Amino acid sequence: MSLRGYIIRRVIYIVPVILGVTLMNFTLINISPGDPVIIRIGLIHCETEDCYNAAYNREAINMGLLDSNLYTVPWFKRYIDFVSDLLRLDFGTSWYYTRAGQGRPIAQIISEHAKYTIILNIVSFFASLLLATAIGVVSATRQNSFWDRSLTVAMLLGYAMPLFWLAKLIMLVSFYLFDFTGVAEGDAFTEPILLNGQFYKFLILPALALTIGGLVFMARLVRSQLLEILRQDYITTAKAKGLDSRSVIYKHAFRNGLLPIVTIIGSSLPGLLGGSVMIERVFGWPGLGTIFLNGALFRDYPLMMATNTIFPFLFLIARLLTDITYVFIDPRIKY
Amino acid sequence: MATIENIETDEFILDEKTLREIETMKGANQWSIVWRRIKKDKMGMLGLYIVTFLILMAFVSWILLQLDEWLTHAGLLYGDPNLISSLNNLYVELWIPGVSKSNPIVLFNHPTYQFADQVKLPPSFIHPFGTDANGQDMLSRVFFGATNSLALGFIGQMTTVIIGTVLGSIAGFYGGIIDDILQRVIELLYSMPQFILMIFIIVLFEDIQVPGGKYAVVVIFFALIGWGGTALIIRSNFFSLKEQDFVEAERALGASDMRIIFKHILPNSLAPLIIIVTLGIAGTIFLFAALAFFGFGDATIVSWGDDLNKWQDQLLEYPWMPMFPALFIFFTVLGFNLFGDSLRDALDPRLKD
Numbered sequence: 001m002s003l004r005g006y007i008i009r010r011v012i013y014i015v016p017v018i019l020g021v022t023l024m025n026f027t028l029i030n031i032s033p034g035d036p037v038i039i040r041i042g043l044i045h046c047e048t049e050d051c052y053n054a055a056y057n058r059e060a061i062n063m064g065l066l067d068s069n070l071y072t073v074p075w076f077k078r079y080i081d082f083v084s085d086l087l088r089l090d091f092g093t094s095w096y097y098t099r100a101g102q103g104r105p106i107a108q109i110i111s112e113h114a115k116y117t118i119i120l121n122i123v124s125f126f127a128s129l130l131l132a133t134a135i136g137v138v139s140a141t142r143q144n145s146f147w148d149r150s151l152t153v154a155m156l157l158g159y160a161m162p163l164f165w166l167a168k169l170i171m172l173v174s175f176y177l178f179d180f181t182g183v184a185e186g187d188a189f190t191e192p193i194l195l196n197g198q199f200y201k202f203l204i205l206p207a208l209a210l211t212i213g214g215l216v217f218m219a220r221l222v223r224s225q226l227l228e229i230l231r232q233d234y235i236t237t238a239k240a241k242g243l244d245s246r247s248v249i250y251k252h253a254f255r256n257g258l259l260p261i262v263t264i265i266g267s268s269l270p271g272l273l274g275g276s277v278m279i280e281r282v283f284g285w286p287g288l289g290t291i292f293l294n295g296a297l298f299r300d301y302p303l304m305m306a307t308n309t310i311f312p313f314l315f316l317i318a319r320l321l322t323d324i325t326y327v328f329i330d331p332r333i334k335y
Numbered sequence: 336m337a338t339i340e341n342i343e344t345d346e347f348i349l350d351e352k353t354l355r356e357i358e359t360m361k362g363a364n365q366w367s368i369v370w371r372r373i374k375k376d377k378m379g380m381l382g383l384y385i386v387t388f389l390i391l392m393a394f395v396s397w398i399l400l401q402l403d404e405w406l407t408h409a410g411l412l413y414g415d416p417n418l419i420s421s422l423n424n425l426y427v428e429l430w431i432p433g434v435s436k437s438n439p440i441v442l443f444n445h446p447t448y449q450f451a452d453q454v455k456l457p458p459s460f461i462h463p464f465g466t467d468a469n470g471q472d473m474l475s476r477v478f479f480g481a482t483n484s485l486a487l488g489f490i491g492q493m494t495t496v497i498i499g500t501v502l503g504s505i506a507g508f509y510g511g512i513i514d515d516i517l518q519r520v521i522e523l524l525y526s527m528p529q530f531i532l533m534i535f536i537i538v539l540f541e542d543i544q545v546p547g548g549k550y551a552v553v554v555i556f557f558a559l560i561g562w563g564g565t566a567l568i569i570r571s572n573f574f575s576l577k578e579q580d581f582v583e584a585e586r587a588l589g590a591s592d593m594r595i596i597f598k599h600i601l602p603n604s605l606a607p608l609i610i611i612v613t614l615g616i617a618g619t620i621f622l623f624a625a626l627a628f629f630g631f632g633d634a635t636i637v638s639w640g641d642d643l644n645k646w647q648d649q650l651l652e653y654p655w656m657p658m659f660p661a662l663f664i665f666f667t668v669l670g671f672n673l674f675g676d677s678l679r680d681a682l683d684p685r686l687k688d
Contacts, residue, residue, distance in 0.1 A: 020523045025535070032539035156378075160669035162621055164628050165643070165661045172650055181651075274528030281629060292531065293629065296538045304535055312526040 003327060010323065014316045021312045022086070025305055026079050037065060039299050040095060082305070091306035096298040106306045109291065114310070115193075117287030121276050124207045128214035129265075133254075135215070136222025140230060141249060152223070158216035163275050167209040167282040174205055182206065184284045206283040213275045221264055225257040258329045266322035270315050372681035379677020385670030389663075393481040396443075400479060403445065444472050446479035446637045458655050465655040467646060476642055477659050483638040485667070487550055488620035494558035495619075496612055499565025504596055506566065507573025514570070521563035530625060532560055537631045549633035553626065557619070565611050572604040606682040613678055617671035624664045639664050 029036070037060045046052040060066040064081060067073055085092065091110070093103030135155070139148045158166075175181050182205030193199045229235065230253055238248045277289030284290065288307055295303035360368060373379045449470040458465040464473035506517040524532075536556045537549075545551045576582065577600060585595055626632055627640025634641050639660040646656035 017522065017526055020519070021526055024523060028536060028539055032543075034542045156673070157669070160617070160672050161665055162624055162628075162661070162668070164625055165665070168647065168650055168657075168661075172654070175651060270525065270528040274530035277528070277531060278625060278629070293534070296534050297630065299538060304538070308527065308531070308535060311528060311531055315526055315528070 003324075007320075007324065010320050014313070014320070017316060018309065018313060019083070022083065022305070022309055023079065025308045026075075026082065029301060029305070030075055036301055037063065039301075086309065091309075092302040094295075094300055094303045096294060096300040096303060106303055109303075110288065110306060110310060113286055113291050114288055116189075116285060117276060117280070117289060119193075120203065120206055120210065120280070120285060120287060121273070123203065124210035124214060124276075125272070127207065127211045128218060131211065132215050132218035132222050135219040136226055137249060137254070139219070139223045140226035141245070143227065151219075155216050155219050158212060159220070161216075163209070163213045164278040164282055166212060167206070167279050170205055170209050171282070182283055184286060189286065202283075202285075206279050206285050209283075210276055210279045213279070214272055217268065217271075218261070218265065221261055222257070225260055226253055229253045229257050255329070259326065262322055262325060262329060266319050269318050269322075273311060273315060369678075369681045373677050376677040376680065378673050379681070382670045382673025382675070382677060385666055386674050389481060389485060389667055389670060392478065393485040396479045397482040397486075399443075400445075400482070442474070443478050444475045446471065446475050448472075448475070455653055455656075457653075464659045465653075467642075467656045468649070468653075473655065473659050476637060477639065477663055480637045480639045480642060480660065481663070483550075483636055484620060484624070484640065484664070487554065487623050487638070488616045488667075491554045491557045491561075491619045491623065492612055492615045494554065495561040496565050496608065496615065498558055499562035500569050500601075500608065502562060503566035503569030504573060504601065507570035508577060508592065508596055508600070510574075517566065517570070521567060524560050524563050529561065530622065533557065533622065533626060534629070534631055536560075537626065548636065550623075550636065553623065553631075557622070561619075565608075565615075568607050568611065569604055572607060573600055576600045576603055610675060610679045610682060613671060613675035617668045617675065620664065620671070621668050 037056055040063065041055055041059050046055060057066065057070060061068060061070075064073060064078055089107050091106035094106050094109060095103055097104045097109055135151055139151050142148050171181050171183075182202060184202050188196070188198045188202040190196055190198075226249075235248060235252055238252045239245075243252075276287070277292065279285065280287045280289035281293050288310060292304065292307040292311075294300070295307065359371075363371075373383070450466060450472065451470055453462070453466050454470045455468055456462055456466045462472050462474065464477060466472055467476070502517060506514040533553070533556065537553060540552050540556070541549065543552055545555070577595075582595055582599060585599055590598075623632070624640035624643065627638065628644050628647065630644060632638070632641045632644060634645065642660040643657050643664070646653070646660075649656045650658075
């Protein structure tokens, strides 16, 4: 099968998974205790019961829980409504993010904030990948040397450090050294952000924390993979041929170690995404993670539904990309 | 004249140490071999010491608290630890010879006891970890917080492993449509970051009334969504083991499915299970601490994560308040990781790097 056919098949495969995830989230919301309408109108003050009932009915119709004749809408009908809205990229309006008393459209909020998350994640992902490769190669080629031992211990300590606490410590150190905590402020995000020097200044600390978080995970992997491969016979052959150690490592050993590394990194992507939520919260970075946590703290159901559809979608796209890179890494793999 | 023995010793030069080792390994069962391997690994032993120390600390603090509660209920003690102005029933004193007996050093207090006049004190001789903004001794908070922090991680991990083992065994043994359904469900559960899914569920179910408070909800749902990894490993183990001859032989003898699963295949899958539990506890403790840190824990109980959440914004001004709970979370995760890695290498030397 051709590569194009494989990619099309994988893209189509995303659809049932996303449908399953939305169905799971939808069911969870439905079986959870508490009436969402009461949570929604919690702030409305009414003198009389009639006023309260009118507000309740208005909101319930608004939310699609009751139809215009005040009959309860069955759950599957609401789910079909949700999916048909999803196809039109309409996530409804937020309860927490409001402007002039009206909830803002969630699609708009997400399109404004998704780029911050994507920039932060891509920068730190590639930084950690590069650093992990460098550290892994240094450790594996000089096994049991001073550098290997100290790097291994540092990776172990970093692996045991809770990511959110690492972010806090980075903040503390930066505050004492540079009098700069890295907590995002308003002027950091004036458009266009890519030409804004302030933006890069505030990007440094969150990206550093997230890089270390991914680095400690990947470097151990690269080291153990390389060590296993350096013991193989064809490495000895390559050395015996008189190749210099640089080309032995990068042309013979590293390329063969890439496949298992990519596999494990691909399967650990949700963990990295979860880590980015923590980092965003600590540094007040206005990405999707902060949006999601605000929505969760203020019980903004439509917003949580939207972010819980976006996160698996991003993850599935990322996993698709890792699967496609297999073809370029390992020529034996044919689709 | 060269005898056969001489020729052999010429070819295989074994030093005395290796010979002695081979001698002791003879007839030893698997667990004593594993124990010998762990004992050789310095990092693994360090992890084991940390883990043992923390578990002992959790047990001692739990017993002290239970004893205090029991004595208060029995009417032998009159203080109520939940009242700020009340007597302080539980305390562990340290008396150094030569110092007056009337003013001993109090090592541990009841974790909710408040020193009204000793607020936000930096670490000192009397309060080695300082006091927090409520006037509570941080050393006592950390000491008594060990129970909840470790117990939650342990219970959470054990439940996921039990659910994962049962489902993975069924799917691996019977295969077919059960296996397909299980794989699709795992795919769904794992397409969401676990941290995000947990927050989503906690927010939805925070009003639910279950005995055990908020953390019971956390543990129940953690078990319901976290079993996928264990199930996949057990499933693949079953797939490779059920085709083996000893299973065929047992089946030919007329053994039931249950007997084959519980008496033959599961004991052979014990090594990966032990590794999952040890390494998983570290991850679970980290996840629960992260949930507490971001405000989805239960502020009414004493645990490291909730203390960390309470004082996280004081880091710049009063660094000792959040630092010590965080340090203990760090040591716990480190200990379990070190010990788990060493256990993995010892149980399955092929995986060793």
